[in-house]
Amino acid sequence: MLVSLNWLNDYINVRDYEPDELAEIITKTGIEVESVEPVAEKATGVVVGHVVSCEQHPNADKLSLCQIDVGEGVLQIVCGAPNIAEGQKVAVAAPGAVLPGNFKIKKTKLRGEESNGMVCSLQELGVDEKDVPKEYQDGIYVFPEDVQAGDDAISLLNLDDIIIELGLTPNRADCLSMAGVAYEVAAALGREYELIAEKVEEGSEKAESLVSVEVEDPEANPYYGAFILKDVTVGPSPLWIQNRLTAAGIRPINNVVDITNYVLLEYGQPLHAFDFDRFGSDKVVTRRARDGEKITTLDDQERVLTRDHLVITNGDKAHAIAGVMGGAESEVQEDTNTILLEAAYFNPANVRQSAKDHGLRSEASTRFEKGVDPGRVERAGLRASELLREYAGATVLQGVVSYDQLDRSEKTIDVNTTKINNRLGTEITREEIASILERLQFPYEQSDEDFTISIPTRRGDVERFEDVLEEVARIYGYDNLPYTLPSGASQAGGLSLEQQLKRRVKAYFEGAGLDETITYSLTSEKQSTMLVSKEVAQQAAAPVKLAMPMSEDHSHLRLSVVPELLQSLAYNVARKQHNIAYYELGTVFISEESEVTKQPHEMLRASGALTGEWLSHPWQQEKKSVDFFVVKGIVEGLSDLLDIPMTFEKAKIEGMHPGRTANIMADGKIIGFIGQVHPKLQKEWGLKETYVFDLNAEKLFELYEKEEAFEAIPRFPSVSRDIALVVDEDVSAGDIKETILEAGSPLVKQVLVFDLYQGEHLSAGKKSLAYNLLYLDPERTLKDEEVESAHENILQSVKERHAAELRG
């Protein structure tokens, strides 16, 4: 809401405050002032001039040579505007004047003729192009007849005004009007204000003899008032109305439209003027539109309606979408003679629906949507009638023809001084409360500590004790509230086990050299199904998609964090940062339904993606690129940290390198995958060799067992033995390890691969794997024979199961 201080000052004196000071007070008591700006950049020395004569410049086709009376004398001025003419009253910047942009006006000669100043357009005086009336957009501004030569043009055009912009929250619809703002400022400053009663001189003819009103849906339209105004002369509205509209950011059009807009700004009540002769009947019927019914609105758009939309009809044909926009057919035009003026109360939800469906958010719909003051609907019609009589020559027919089921009753709310203080933590006296209610102009009855308050209809947002509490608190001042701490029983607070584990896992990854990322949960359809771990893919029927996405890039909920990480990697690589190691603890969204009806399962994943060099220490000739085993080491470290055994099984996953990918298993189930991104996909992302991992963190946290008891450090020595085995090259090291552990149980505690060899000393298709085995009995020292026998057993088993030969 743009508030003109000149206008506001007509209602309530605010001149004794600096605009910034006033803004601060308004902000602290209730409504945030977003800006304080002059309506136009400063200009001085501009006066009204009367064009006494206007002739063609002798030496230039497009220039006029004018003699202009500026009150103190007549000046010769050369003017280039196409619309200048003898007899006009115009804005003249005489020599010595300063226009916006610090443009100083001097005496000059143009094509041989002396020019003592400049005739100004509104734009030259600092008016925003969008606020300039159409007829003056390409030329100078012409004042109405009634101004005097020599008058101060800046003040006549209200260009010395200051505009404060209010950032209104949805509850404060009462301040969508100058009257509402005046009530608010009066309360903030502790001053008096009251909206003046309307005085309409009505003619003898009765409105009801010309029109009747019928309402089919009282819930959508509890009040409809029709005023009839005859003998209207459509023309420009008076300057002061134009100025106030301009200050509020509304472009003046003609007196009828301007007056309805003016009352909208003044009272907060939208009105609509129909050309009654073009309305096509003598009855107004408001009803829900029929599905498929059509109307051409003022903006010349044909709109298709549904039962959700309320329309104003002539009993047959729709002439307006209620509260949103009028129809083109009954639009007020230059030749309009009789006006049907509508002042109505439309159901906020209904207007909201119509405005939304038709993409028409207007000054009017905004106010209806938020609820107008039931006490001011009819009054606004009277106010507009009064102005139309005065400024459009209208004859106001007697009475308003109305349908009226509108609830105008004032709510009463009981409050108690102690209760207020208990809730605020204050010690406000009942006298102070009484004085605050008076400032708010909330009538009340008091008995000691108790107040019964009547809430004026303009404050529809005040509905219960807590709302009054807020009114009292804000006028009392939040600055005056003490600082206290909650007095209730204290609780320990803290992190749940899962939250602690999350932090631990993050710290682990960071210690392991990975940077944490946060990526978007909403992704493209394509990316939403890419690089998904098998157990997720099995559970998810389809990725969850948005009903109405804003872009294709963010239309679906992800089933994997990995593609998002790859996107981040690609972003960096494209910017010449080639060595990236990222991880994220992020959610994926799994729905078992192909058409979602229930909330999807939100599963926490721990995912990572690495590319480029892992270690680079050039002067010692050490250099290592990220490879499968770098990433596997990171995952194994996590397995150790959480003490959750994990195994790796070669797997094929779409988008992954078919020979370098594994499922990760824990507790007998797949919990994720690891491997190299498929070279084709790498190329698409512009990535070199890139390795990823993805783990079901939710499952890991479930499997995690907090260490409860201390395990003694073994007191007896362990025995270390090595074996080198020759096997076929497709036998996996992990399988052999499993066999060793099983056959060596319970004495073998640890099995480590320390060598892998393939080459000339072995026959083709064979490889040699060397393991270091650790034998231990925590209860006693092992005897050589025991180890020997266990070792034999192991050799026997690997021979049987993997055809392994001891390497000679």
Added chain:
Amino acid sequence: MKERLQELKEEALRKVDAADGIQQLKDVRVEYLGKKGPITEVLRGMGKLSKEERPVIGQLANEVREDIAQAIEVKQTGLEEAALEEQLEAESLDVTLPGRPVQVGGPHLLTSIVEEIEDLFIGMGFEIKEGPEVESDYYNFEALNLPKGHPARDMQDSFYVTEELLMRTHTSPVQARTMGLKNGSEPVKMICPGKVYRRDTDDATHSHQFTQIEGLLVDKDVRMSDLKGVLNAFAKQMFGAERDIRLRPSFFPFTEPSVEMDISCKVCGGAGCSVCKGTGWIEILGAGMVHPNVLEMAGYDPKEYSGFAFGMGPERIAMLKYGVDDIRNFYINDQRFLKQYHKA
């Protein structure tokens, strides 16, 4: 013979002194103390001596032997040390050459901020609660006093999945869910951080996904001054003891009264500058007393219970605290951005 021994001793000590290598020293040892050495020879000739002289000379010979042996030992230790020193000198490194790098990762700036806020409220006895990001219309809106058709739903145009499910637009549903589990009788003291989503086109100041942290305290006799006290403690710890706070009236459907909290501008100290747009204050969070409808819907009797709630955006806090000027930085994951804030 005495003289001969004395002579030998002096001669040997001179040679020890002159030795400049371990080998030379060994030669001296063999020469004088060996079985064929002159001292042994002297001892062999003792037979010719009188009974009285024998022990005297014997003792003297032993003393000479010991003196020489000791001198050799001292000299040897000295020579070994010198040799070691020489060797170590030869092994010296250029300590200014770079070390073998250790990969160090770090947390995302938003995580740092969220955890800092979490820890701060944990210290005040709050618990951390989390909830679903795909939320029901009921918990996201209705349970928070935002019935269907409520104009304030416009403030946060949302991404719907179905008519009843949407990407949560704030973390407040977690409050409604947590309260709902208490049967209207237990106090609640919690904060809930998380991702939220709104229909915004991503630009420097808007992001369709962002982070929020909300706090809630419900108990008997909670006062608005308690809210002010808790927020003040938070602001001073988070932004510095010298910062002041102020509350301004505002509106949220789920609180009444509703306020916005500003902190005094760090840059100008409250005098007004471009950072605070001349006001001296910077908006940090929204807060208020829990709306009675919200308490009622969660099963609490608003006559008996009251509470306060507050909500803030870690992105905004990060932008203010570290001068980050584009919200997209938090989600693009440019390594140069991420690495900058690992100490934050």
